[in-house]
Structures are given as structure tokens and as C-alpha cells.
Amino acid sequence: xxxxxxxxxxxxxxxxxxxxxxxxxxxxxxxxxxxxxxxxxxxxxxxxxxxxxxxxxxxxxxxxxxxxxxxxxxxxxxxxxxxxxxxxxxxxxxxxxxxxxxxxxxxxxxxxxxxxxxxxxxxxxxxxxxxxxxxxxxxxxxxxxxxxxxxxxxxxxxxxxxxxxxxxxxxxxxxxxxxxxxxxxxxxxxxxxx
DNA sequence: CCCTGATTCGC
DNA sequence: GCGAATCAGG
Numbered sequence: 409x410x411x412x413x414x415x416x417x418x419x420x421x422x423x424x425x426x427x428x429x430x431x432x433x434x435x436x437x438x439x440x441x442x443x444x445x446x447x448x449x450x451x452x453x454x455x456x457x458x459x460x461x462x463x464x465x466x467x468x469x470x471x472x473x474x475x476x477x478x479x480x481x482x483x484x485x486x487x488x489x490x491x492x493x494x495x496x497x498x499x500x501x502x503x504x505x506x507x508x509x510x511x512x513x514x515x516x517x518x519x520x521x522x523x524x525x526x527x528x529x530x531x532x533x534x535x536x537x538x539x540x541x542x543x544x545x546x547x548x549x550x551x552x553x554x555x556x557x558x559x560x561x562x563x564x565x566x567x568x569x570x571x572x573x574x575x576x577x578x579x580x581x582x583x584x585x586x587x588x589x590x591x592x593x594x595x596x597x598x599x600x601x602x
Numbered sequence: 603c604c605c606t607g608a609t610t611c612g613c
Numbered sequence: 614g615c616g617a618a619t620c621a622g623g
Contacts, residue, residue, distance in 0.1 A: 411614085428606065443616050445607060450614070454608080555605085578604035 409438030411447060423448055431553070540585040545573030557583035559590075 409415075415436055422432045429448070430441040448454055541561055545551075547570060552558055557572035558581045574583035582590055 430605080440616070441607090442618080446609095446614090446616050449608075575605080 409436075416447070416451070419444060419447060420451070420453065423453060431555075534589070536585055537589050540572065540574070540583065543574070544570070546570040547573035557581070557586055559583070559586040 411419075418436060419432055422435065423429075427435075428441075429444040433439050433441040433444045436444070537559075544559075544561065545556075546561075547556060549571065551573065552571055555576050557574045557576050559572040560569065561572065562569040572583055572586055574585075576582060577584050577587050580587045
């Protein structure tokens with residue numbers, strides 16, 4: 409596989425969307441996440457648009473004894489993206505969640521995770537979910553992947569419904585915080601019923 | 603162990 | 614330019 413214009417464009421788009429290198433690699437196919445990361449760097453778009461908590465990388469290398477003559481003027485003032493350039497008019501149809509108006513009736517089957525009743529969750533855990541819900545990505549059903557927290561929030565019958573969407577705990581359907589409230593020991597749940 | 607991005611360096 | 618191997622960290 410080679411980096412064709414289309415592939416590079418998809419890479420750029422996904423990277424700017426905050427997708428992980430491995431996800432992008434999976435989407436592209438034929439490349440590993442290393443390839444994606446390598447390309448990202450070569451394209452000079454390592455630091456993503458918004459926030460980049462980056463913990464720096466390798467402070468390695470010998471700070472001293474450097475035969476290097478010039479300090480090498482680091483020129484990287486061009487960080488802002490002029491514009492996402494022109495989009496293919498055809499590929500313009502990314503309606504997130506149309507939500508066919510408010511419908512007081514619940515659509516179809518209920519493959520949704522069990523919504524724990526508030527009165528059988530420990531107060532601490534409850535506070536925890538509330539906390540997480542504030543930082544949740546609030547993704548729609550369509551954005552769910554194998555590694556996004558599938559914790560539902562809100563009423564599916566309303567537009568005020570979304571999924572947590574944070575990174576799941578490997579092997580689990582939920583993020584760390586939601587795994588915590590979803591898998592509570594029987595002991596703590598007993599005696600809590602009203 | 604699962605994952606993340608960053609860097610190096612032979613190709 | 615490319616990306617596997619490796620590193621550093623969550």
C-alpha cells in the first residue's frame with residue numbers, strides 16, 4: 409500500500425477528528441499504526457488541533473557532547489490549519505444523528521445495556537457517573553466502536569440521548585468509570601434496595 | 603495486558 | 614519517504 413492522495417486525505421481528516429493512529433490504520437487497511445504515526449509526523453501535523461496533553465517524548469539523546477555546530481533554528485510557526493481545504497462535494501453527507509423528530513415511543517428493540525435504577529447504585533458511584541457524564545464525548549449511536557464506552561445517558565426517546573464514548577477499558581464495554589458502576593459487587597447492592 | 607503517540611534508523 | 618522496532622507513558 410502506498411500513500412495515495414485519498415489515503416492521505418482520510419488520514420488527515422481522521423487525525424484531526426481525534427481518531428487514534430490504530431483506528432486510522434484499521435480504517436485505511438494495509439498499514440500499521442506505526443505507519444500512520446510515521447506519516448503523521450512526516451506531514452508535520454503531529455500536534456492535533458485542539459488540546460495535546462503530550463508528555464513530550466524521549467528526552468533521550470546526549471544533551472551535552474554534541475558535535476553539532478549550529479543549534480538548528482527550529483521553525484514551526486505554521487501550526488494553524490488554513491482550512492480543511494475543499495471537501496469533495498460528493499462526500500458531503502455526514503449527518504450525525506438525524507433523530508426523526510421527537511417520538512414519545514421507543515423505536516425498536518432494546519439492545520441497550522441495563523440502565524441501573526438510581527436507587528440501587530451507591531451514592532458514590534452515582535456521583536461518579538455524573539462526573540464522567542460531564543466529560544463524556546457524548547457520541548451518537550453511529551459513532552460507537554469496539555473501543556468507545558457504550559454507557560447510555562438520557563432518554564432514548566428524546567434527543568437528549570447519547571453515549572459516553574470515552575475510551576473503554578480493554579475487554580469491557582464501558583470506560584473505567586462506568587465499568588465501576590456497572591459491575592458493582594452484589595454485597596454493596598444488597599440492602600440498598602428500597 | 604490493553605492501549606497511546608514519539609522517535610530512531612535501516613531500507 | 615517509509616514503517617518496524619523501540620521507547621515512554623496511561
